[in-house]
Amino acid sequence: MPGPGSDYFMIARVVQPANRGLQVSGKIQAVRGMNDILPEHSHLWQFLEDCTREALESAGYREIRLPLVERTALFSRAIGEVTDIVEKEMYTFEDRNGDSLTLRPEGTAGCVRAGIERGLFHNSQPRLWYSGPMFRHERPQKGRYRQFHQIGVEAYGMDGPDVDAEQILLLRRLWERLGIRAELRLNSLGTPEARRDYRAALVRYFEAHAGQLDEDSQRRLHTNPMRILDSKNPALFDLIDAAPRLPDYLDDESREHFSRLCRLLDDAGVEYVLDPRLVRGLDYYTRTVFEWVTDALGAQDAVCSGGRYDGLVTQLGGRPTPAVGFALGMERVIALIEQQAPERPPRMLPHVYVVHSGEQAERLAFEVSELLREQVEGLRLMLNCGGGSFKAQFRRADNSGAAVALVIGEEEAGTRTVQLKPLREHSEQQAVKLEALPAAVAALIN
Ligand code: ATP
Ligand code: MG
Numbered sequence: 001m002p003g004p005g006s007d008y009f010m011i012a013r014v015v016q017p018a019n020r021g022l023q024v025s026g027k028i029q030a031v032r033g034m035n036d037i038l039p040e041h042s043h044l045w046q047f048l049e050d051c052t053r054e055a056l057e058s059a060g061y062r063e064i065r066l067p068l069v070e071r072t073a074l075f076s077r078a079i080g081e082v083t084d085i086v087e088k089e090m091y092t093f094e095d096r097n098g099d100s101l102t103l104r105p106e107g108t109a110g111c112v113r114a115g116i117e118r119g120l121f122h123n124s125q126p127r128l129w130y131s132g133p134m135f136r137h138e139r140p141q142k143g144r145y146r147q148f149h150q151i152g153v154e155a156y157g158m159d160g161p162d163v164d165a166e167q168i169l170l171l172r173r174l175w176e177r178l179g180i181r182a183e184l185r186l187n188s189l190g191t192p193e194a195r196r197d198y199r200a201a202l203v204r205y206f207e208a209h210a211g212q213l214d215e216d217s218q219r220r221l222h223t224n225p226m227r228i229l230d231s232k233n234p235a236l237f238d239l240i241d242a243a244p245r246l247p248d249y250l251d252d253e254s255r256e257h258f259s260r261l262c263r264l265l266d267d268a269g270v271e272y273v274l275d276p277r278l279v280r281g282l283d284y285y286t287r288t289v290f291e292w293v294t295d296a297l298g299a300q301d302a303v304c305s306g307g308r309y310d311g312l313v314t315q316l317g318g319r320p321t322p323a324v325g326f327a328l329g330m331e332r333v334i335a336l337i338e339q340q341a342p343e344r345p346p347r348m349l350p351h352v353y354v355v356h357s358g359e360q361a362e363r364l365a366f367e368v369s370e371l372l373r374e375q376v377e378g379l380r381l382m383l384n385c386g387g388g389s390f391k392a393q394f395r396r397a398d399n400s401g402a403a404v405a406l407v408i409g410e411e412e413a414g415t416r417t418v419q420l421k422p423l424r425e426h427s428e429q430q431a432v433k434l435e436a437l438p439a440a441v442a443a444l445i446n
Contacts (some may be wrong), residue, residue, distance in 0.1 A: 033138070033146030035331075040347075044334050047345035049131065051177050052151050052328075059170055061127040061153060066110045068133065072100040078109035078284060078316060082223040089136040103135035107152035108284070108309065108325060109316075115156060116318035125157035131330070143300030143332050153306075154325035160308060161261035164288045164324050169268055171292065171304060171326070179341030180333065182292035182303050184270065187278040188258035189285050190250040192311060198249035199225055205243050212239050229277045232299075245276045254287050261288060284309040288324065296339055297332055304328040349401035350382040351445045353423075355393040360413035368406065368418060368437065375438040379445060398423060404444060406437075420444075 030036065037045060053063075076086050091103040104110055107130055115121050115128075131151040138144055153170075155163050168184065175182055189195055202225045206213060213221065214236065217228045229240055250258070265272060278289055289307035297303075306326020313321035338344070352372070356365035369383045382400050384393045390407075397405045407419035407429070418437055421429035432440050 031146070033140035035145060035147070041334075043345060043347045044337060045330070048178065048330060048334060048337065049151075052129075052131075052174060055170055055174050055177065056129045056153065059127070059166070061129045061155075064111065064114065064128045064130050066104075066107065066114055066130055066132075068104055068135075069101050070104055070110050070113065072102045074109050074113055074316070075102055075105060078112065078312060079106070080224070080284070082220070083227070085136060089138055091135045091137060105136045106134055107132075107150060107327060108154060108312070111152065111154050111325075112312055112316050112318070112323070115321075116313065116316060121156050121313065121318060121321045125155070127153075127155045129153045141300075143297050143329075143335065145331060149330035150327040151330060152325065152327045154323060156313070156321050156323045158324075159310065159322040160324055161257050161264065161288065164261050164308060165264035165268070167306065167324060167326060168265060168270060168290065171328075172268075172270055175292075178333070178337055179343070180294075180336040181340060182294045182336070184272040185275040185278050185291045185293060186262070186265075186272045187246065187275050187289050188250060188254055188287050189246065189279065189289055189307070190254040191286060194249050194251040194254060195226075195246075195286075198244065198246050201244040201249065202226065202228070206239075209239055212236070226279045229279050240277065246279075247274075247276050257287055284312040284315070286310045290326070294332075294336060297335055300332060302329070303332045303336065347401075348380060349403075350380040351403055352379065352381045352406055352441060353397035353400050353402035353404075354381065354383045354406045354408070355390065355397055356384060356408040357390055357393075358410040358413065361408045361410055364413045364416065364418075365406075365408050368408070368434065371434070372438060372441055376442045376445065379441065406441075 057063075072090070072092050075090060079086050081087075085105045090105055093101060095101050111128060111130065115126070120126050120128075129152060132149060133147050134150050135147055137146055140146060153167060155167065172184075190198070203221065206217070206221055206225060206228060210218065210221070212235075213228070214231070214233050216233075217231055217236065220227050228236070229243065231240065262272075272290075275291075278291060279285075285307045287308040287310065290305070291302050292304040293301045294303055295301065304326055306324070308322070308324040310320075310322040313319070313323060354365050354369055356362055365383060369381055372379055372381055382402060384396060388396070390409075394405065403422070403424055405421045405423055407421055412418055412431075416434045417431045418434065419429050420432050420437075420440060
């Protein structure tokens with residue numbers, strides 16, 4: 001295994017205390033490929049998160065929260081030594097006590113690690129989901145980042161294809177809810193034995209055409225020949241098209257498994273494309289593999305990928321436990337929502353902005369705000385903080401997007417009334433007594 005310090009590993013250097021002083025002058029920029037998600041975008045993320053949580057929890061999937069950092073050996077064992085991720089994309093570093101740790105490049109390995117370690121797979125068939133950042137040292141471009149986010153879904157202890165179909169249907173429903181379109185590509189990789197035969201046939205074929213292979217593929221020929229099929233180099237497309245096809249090597253059981261899956265999808269009216277070259281970049285897949293792709297995002301066409309990984313739990317030291325799961329790329333799905341969703345999910349604007357001037361008015365403004373927050377369900381209320389003239393406060397009220405301002409001056413403070421002033425329509429402001437205010441505001445927001 002390539003060790004830390006070798007060319008294969010990206011070493012994330014810890015800034016030592018002695019160096020910190022060097023960074024005080026000048027602007028410090030974000031790390032390349034790692035994005036801020038700004039407030040003007042975060043409501044789209046929340047929309048995606050809410051819809052997914054709702055879809056998953058209603059089908060019995062429960063959230064698991066996993067560490068962002070795991071031992072390096074977990075990923076090299078689970079994902080495979082000769083995959084792109086392990087060979088060249090991991091953020092691996094040495095902990096202060098010399099352990100080799102890695103920022104997670106994906107979630108399945110950690111989920112399986114947790115399941116074995118915490119006994120989640122004993123006599124039960126957990127359906128789990130998680131979400132959060134993943135880290136891969138890739139070349140940043142639109143739709144491809146070094147810190148990106150996934151929602152991951154995993155189901156254990158069921159050998160399918162019913163649960164495979166369940167997950168695909170869940171995704172179809174989710175796309176519908178989000179207002180986006182994607183195309184489903186489907187394949188079966190069969191058992192490890194069937195794959196061994198296929199792999200041998202592939203090696204024979206590509207060896208016979210070795211002259212046409214690019215450098216990457218030459219290297220993979222004897223380490224991971226199936227990955228050649230996944231090459232994004234157009235010069236290889238014809239050669240790859242004519243290569244032996246995986247479906248011709250499937251064992252009978254996998255063939256039956258796959259046709260049952262297709263039948264369930266047909267019954268449900270799911271459209272899909274059978275793609276015999278779909279192999280996926282991670283080594284742990286067996287039988288069902290799928291990918292949802294789009295032509296709306298340029299070269300980064302996969303929005304969600306998954307499949308069955310029946311061997312992984314034993315490979316990581318657990319008892320035999322079949323499993324199936326997928327991961328959805330949140331940045332890409334959000335880009336699709338922005339492009340395709342007929343109605344963009346609205347940003348939550350405040351209903352009410354409280355404007356006040358003078359010390360007594362400030363005290364009443366706090367009282368009013370707490371009263372309304374307590375009594376008016378669902379109310380979004382912003383209280384002016386930081387002082388300012390009435391003019392400045394009204395400008396803030398306007399910018400906040402609120403529908404009405406509640407105005408409190410010294411006079412209102414004396415009579416315990418509030419001026420209710422519509423901001424978006426031309427109607428008169430009205431004075432409302434404190435006792436009548438909750439009902440008046442409640443009427444406004446419904
Ligand atoms: P790709 O073929 O685009 O490299 P992958 O096969 O590496 O994808 P997976 O490891 O299966 O992808 O991850 C699942 C999903 O996560 C992908 O379908 C994609 O939407 C998203 N994804 C993967 N890598 C990145 C990245 N670097 N930046 C943003 N999203 C990503
Ligand atoms: Mg990739």
